[in-house]
Amino acid sequence: MKAPLFVALKGELGAGKTTFAGGFAAGLGHKGAVASPTFAMVNEYRKLTPRVVHMDLYRAGPLDLPGLALEEYFEDGGAVCLVEWPENAGDLLPKDRLEVTLHHAEAGRTLAWRGTGTRSKALAAKWRP
16 A cells, blocks of 8 residues: 555444554554544554554644645645545545545445545455455
8 A cells, every 4th residue: 555545434333434444554554443533533543654644534623724734734745644534534535535435235335435536446446345
């Protein structure tokens, strides 16, 4: 996985967004648990290559966004940003992003993904169900 990459994690409460983030980090070598940064809003995993920034914007309102310096994370060429509740970032989202949508299903969960720009579309085409 090459940085920079922005992954928008969408889905209702309990759909598996944090679990997805944990699996992503584990795939890069993270050995510990990955907790939802609901209250801290940002958890960074700096020992991973590339560095992973996990954000949870569930509680973020318009007044919180400037203090989070989202653009700095998004424009950082050395990071993969995994963002839960990306719709709360409004116009701050990068135009080229991978969108992963999780849903509850009768027998577990379903997952769908799509790219919104040139780079993310190429990456999405390589992923296998």
